[in-house]
Amino acid sequence: MSYGIFKSKVLDFVLQRRDRLTPRDIQKGLSDFIGRREVNTALKELIAEERLSYTYEFGHTFVEPALNTSIQLTDRIVLIPPGRSFEPGSDKVFITLRPGISFGNGQHPTSVLVLQGMERVFSGKMTDFIPEDILDIGTGSGILALASIKLGGKMAFGIDNDPNAVFEANENVALNSLENQVRISKTSLESVQGKFELILANLRAPTLKDISWGLTKYSRDRSVFIMSGFYPEETQGLLERYKKTGWSCHYRARQGNWEMVILLSMSNKQV
Numbered sequence: 001m002s003y004g005i006f007k008s009k010v011l012d013f014v015l016q017r018r019d020r021l022t023p024r025d026i027q028k029g030l031s032d033f034i035g036r037r038e039v040n041t042a043l044k045e046l047i048a049e050e051r052l053s054y055t056y057e058f059g060h061t062f063v064e065p066a067l068n069t070s071i072q073l074t075d076r077i078v079l080i081p082p083g084r085s086f087e088p089g090s091d092k093v094f095i096t097l098r099p100g101i102s103f104g105n106g107q108h109p110t111s112v113l114v115l116q117g118m119e120r121v122f123s124g125k126m127t128d129f130i131p132e133d134i135l136d137i138g139t140g141s142g143i144l145a146l147a148s149i150k151l152g153g154k155m156a157f158g159i160d161n162d163p164n165a166v167f168e169a170n171e172n173v174a175l176n177s178l179e180n181q182v183r184i185s186k187t188s189l190e191s192v193q194g195k196f197e198l199i200l201a202n203l204r205a206p207t208l209k210d211i212s213w214g215l216t217k218y219s220r221d222r223s224v225f226i227m228s229g230f231y232p233e234e235t236q237g238l239l240e241r242y243k244k245t246g247w248s249c250h251y252r253a254r255q256g257n258w259e260m261v262i263l264l265s266m267s268n269k270q271v
Contacts, residue, residue: 006034006038006039006041006042007042007045007046009030009033009034009042010026010030010034010039010042010043010046010052011042011046011051011052012256013026013029013030014026014052014063014064014065015065015107015108015109016108016109016256016257016258017108018108018110018204018229020062020064021062021063021064022060022061022062022063023039023040023043023061023063026039026043026063027039027040043063047066050066050068050069051065051066052064052065052066053065053066053067053068053099055099064099065107067079067081067097067098067099068081069081071106071107072092073106073107073111073112073115074112074115074116074119075116075119076091076092076093076119076151077092077093077095077106077115077119077147077150078092078093078094078095079095079096079097079106079107079143080094080095080096081096081097081098081099082096082097082098082175093147093150093151094150095143095146095147095150095176096172096175096176097141097143097172097175098168098171098172098175106141106143109255109256109257109258110202110228110229110258110260111143111144111202111228112255113228113253113254113255113258113259113260114144114200114202114226114227114228114260115143115144115147116253116260117226117228117251117253117260117262118144118147118148118151118198118200118226119151120251120262121198121224121226121262122148122151122152122153126224126250126251126262126264127222127224127264129197129222130152130153131148131152131153131196131197131198131223131224132153132154132155132197133153133154133155133156133157133194133195133196133197133198134148134149134153134155134156134157134196134197134198134199134200135156135157135159135192135196135198135199135200135218136148136156136157136158136159136200136201137159137189137199137200137201137203137211138159138160138201138202138203138207139158139159139160139165139166139169139184140160140165140169140202141165141168141169141172142158142168142169142170142172142173142182142184143172144158144200144202145157145158145169145173145182145184145200146172146173146176146178146182148198148200149178149181149182150176153181153198154181155181155182155183156181156182156183157182157183157184157185157192157194157196158182158183158184158185159184159185159186159187159188159189159192160184160186161186161188162186163186166184166185166186169184170184189211189214189218190214192218194218195218195219195220195223196218196219196220196223197220197222197223197224198223198224198225198226199215199218199219199223199224199225199226200225200226200227201225201226201227201228201229202227202228202229203227203229204229204230205229205230205231205234205237205238207229208227208229208230208238209237209238209241212238212241212242212245213245215242215245215247216245216246216247216265219246219265220265221265222264222265223264223265224262224263224264224265225242225247225262225263225264225265226260226261226262226263227260227261227263228258228259228260228261229258230258230259231257231258231259232254232257232259234259235252235259235261238261239261242263246265246266247263247264247265247266248263248264248266249261249262249263250262250263250264
């Protein structure tokens with residue numbers, strides 16, 4: 001097996017995981033396929049290429065996707081680190097993120113899937129309207145809320161129960177100069193006021209099940225719900241749960257071991 005394949009396996013392993021990984025975690029996770037020496041060599045090269053980076057916290061070393069270079073996440077959305085410029089006038093959507101500890105740096109397959117779903121919705125392929133008001137449940141770094149405005153939304157509200165996530169998301173809102181259009185708050189879903197035309201949730205399946213019964217409280221007669229963060233074998237159970245609460249599935253996609261679905265409220269008129 002060549003070192004190119006070793007590097008691909010290490011990179012895919014890091015990108016597919018939602019938790020933070022130490023080098024030892026990677027060695028253990030890939031022990032059936034790659035030896036410790038090969039993992040260390042692959043990590044060294046991936047970090048030199050600025051595709052992965054080391055972060056240090058509480059005496060531990062973590063390996064995370066690097067945010068030192070521009071990364072095209074979808075057909076239109078490009079992630080850029082702070083201080084990097086971009087060419088105006090392009091049809092690309094540029095989002096600036098500062099590396100942090102919160103989930104949602106944009107490179108995880110579930111984030112990419114939701115961003116691809118958002119592109120589909122804002123292109124007009126799903127409905128006869130473009131969403132203006134967006135709710136992002138479990139906003140993390142805030143990337144989905146930011147993207148919703150960059151793609152054409154007017155106001156976005158991101159909520160998270162993690163104070164670190166709220167702090168970092170607000171920093172990213174400021175980096176993108178969207179303070180007048182994106183609001184981030186440490187607010188529970190039950191405390192949210194208002195109704196939204198687009199609801200986003202990149203969460204694990206148990207949490208998605210928990211919020212299913214009350215989600216219609218925040219939807220309008222015509223609303224779109226994009227959710228990801230679950231495995232293919234969990235999809236059918238989620239769709240059955242949401243069908244009982246007034247949502248129908250109109251699109252689904254898969255990347256690696258993760259799935260994304262786009263649901264429309266039952267009264268929504270599809271084009």
